[in-house]
Amino acid sequence: MPPRKLTPEAIASAAVDLADREGIEGLTMRSLARHLGVEAMSLYHHFVGKDALLDAMVDRVYGEIVLPAADGNWRAELRRRSASVREALRRHPWAVPLMESRRTPGPATLAYHDANIACLRAAGFSADQVAHAYAIVDAYVYGFTLSETALPFDTGEEAAVMVQEEPLQALLTAYPNMGWFVENVVLVPGYSFAREFAPGLELLLDGIESRRRGVPASGPSRGA
Amino acid sequence: MPPRKLTPEAIASAAVDLADREGIEGLTMRSLARHLGVEAMSLYHHFVGKDALLDAMVDRVYGEIVLPAADGNWRAELRRRSASVREALRRHPWAVPLMESRRTPGPATLAYHDANIACLRAAGFSADQVAHAYAIVDAYVYGFTLSETALPFDTGEEAAVMVQEEPLQALLTAYPNMGWFVENVVLVPGYSFAREFAPGLELLLDGIESRRRGVPASGPSRGA
DNA sequence: ACCTTAGCATTACGCCGTAAGGCAAGCAAT
DNA sequence: ATTGCTTGCCTTACGGCGTAATGCTAAGGT
Known part of the structure; x- marks a missing residue:
């Protein structure tokens, strides 16, 4: 043989x-x-089939993620693993829709979730607080990366080239607010969508922390 | 004919x-x-091809979303359209990975984005603030709905049935933190993943509002 | 009466995932 | 040494996919 x-x-x-x-x-x-x-x-x-192969591929991507340490500062650990998730998904853009849709988690996937729960739990989060924090952070990280990998451009320079093209020019005048946005955000030198990630994450972490400290959530009644 | x-x-x-x-x-x-x-x-x-059909399908889904009014309270409008996005994506789960990956936006898609920018702009957001708020809220809504539609169960009752099965039982003892989470969150009567949506969104809106009022973002230095 | 054109059908091609089965090389037991 | 089983890979074949090329039919313009 x-x-x-x-x-x-x-x-x-x-x-x-x-x-x-x-x-x-x-x-x-x-x-x-x-x-x-x-x-x-x-x-x-x-x-046994292509699905099983896809499962294994997804588990390999999970395996590339830096796990949060249970004895660290929960904000720092969550920040680190969120950045790590985003990096892994940028290396493997095809994995973004797959990661959340596989139903047969592999060992790396399970270890990942376990370590995340362990980190928050060790930081004194109640079960409900873990559920809240985990759902919010994960939704943000996946959603941001989904948007990011789907974007036809990354930096403002790349966008500037696209905007020159005829059909896009017509659209931007037909939809004036989009035109305003492109002109004042996307085309401003130094723009990149990626730079929105960290501030947004900090906003989440701030919110999670203040909710833990007993600040009541502002309900729909407040802003409506 | x-x-x-x-x-x-x-x-x-x-x-x-x-x-x-x-x-x-x-x-x-x-x-x-x-x-x-x-x-x-x-x-x-x-x-012209199946891709064009998929584009049209995605645009129909965008067309189902309630657009924010430019003259309304921005929090209430964002809340309403976020709920509307989530409902549309729950009606059409197949659209979640498609919506962010299509590169040929249709009229409803463009009108949707335009209305969102218009709403924040009318509320006095600067271009940068619009970019921040829009990126964060969209990432959250898409990410949450992605998680939600991928989840093999919704309510705790459905999960309870799954947990009875042998392979899952073995996993939950092998990964003790996941076991703790399932026992103390998922299996607690009244649980449903869906109820995490609104509080998480309020957390975001609070954060966006406070950042607008000049509260400095807490950087990585703070928690690390 | 003619031709154009729109709207739909037919056929065919090269891809896909995979079921069924074959075959050769190594190991185990006799 | 012979036999037979197991493992690892290959061959063939099937039904289904998106779609290019082409054909047919009937309404409308001239």
């Missing part, structure tokens, strides 16, 4: 690389097999 | 219905055509 060329780990690793380079739609069982020097059906001896 | 059976609107509407019922992976050009009583290729006389 020739030395085994394939292992689940090697396959998943190659699949992540391929998806990074070609996009998730370029990852097919055949293209992946070609990349590994084998035939497509050989992969099915290591994964 | 028989009276035209197909219009882009009718096709997109049927596609949305089909995706709602069968899921986005059940929406194929053939299944959609079958549903409309025509052949698959007939659809290509109204849409």
Whole structure:
């Protein structure tokens, strides 16, 4: 028997690389097999189907995230792991819609969630407070990264090129507030969407902290 | 010539219905055509390709969102449209990954963004403040809804059934913090993930408001 | 009466995921 | 040494996908 060329780990690793380079739609069982020097059906001896492979890929992405330490300052730990999540998802943009939709979490996924809960719990959060904080921070980090990876430009310079084009010019005059926004935000030198991430996260952490200290939540009655 | 059976609107509407019922992976050009009583290729006389159809579907979802009024209270308007976004995305879960990834916005999409900017602008937000507020709120709403639609359960009762199953039981003992979380949050009577939405949004709105009033953002130095 | 054109259908191509089965190389038991 | 099982990979084949190319039919303009 020739030395085994394939292992689940090697396959998943190659699949992540391929998806990074070609996009998730370029990852097919055949293209992946070609990349590994084998035939497509050989992969099915290591994964029962493509779904299982996707599960493994997602778990590898979770494995790249720096876990929060249970004995650290919860704000610093949450900040660090949020940045780490965002970096991992920028390295693997295809993972953004996948991470939240897989139903068979792998060991790295479970370890990730466990460490997050442990960190907040150790900081004295009640179960309800953990639920609140976790839901809010995760929604923000995933949502921000989703927006970010979908954006057709990152810096203002890239946007400036796009705005020159004819159809976009027409749209910006038809929708004057968007035109105002583009002119006064996107096209201002130094703009990048990425810089919104950290301030938004701090706003969340501030809110979580003040709620913990007993500041009552302002209900809908207040602003309406 | 028989009276035209197909219009882009009718096709997109049927596609949305089909995706709602069968899921986005059940929406194929053939299944959609079958549903409309025509052949698959007939659809290509109204849409240049499936991507264009998906664009139209996304724009229909945007069209379901209640637009914020420019002359209203910005908190109330943002609250209302955020709830409306979430409801639209719950009606059409397949749209969550699509809405942020389409690159050819339709009229409803543009009107939506324009109305949002207009609302904040009319409330006296500077361009930078609009950018901050919009990025944060959108990230939260999309991220929350992404988590929500991906969750295998909604209420604690549904979760209780899942937890009975063997493989999950083993996981919860292996990851004690997750076990603690499930026991003290998910399985507590009355739990539902959905109830986290409004408090989290209020936290954001509070933060946006206080930042506007000149409260300096707490930087990483504070908590680290 | 002719031609254009719009609206829909037919056929076919190259992709996809994967079920079913084959085959060769190594190990274990006899 | 022979047998037979297991492991790892390959071959073939099927139904379904998006869609290019082309054909047919009937209404409307001239």
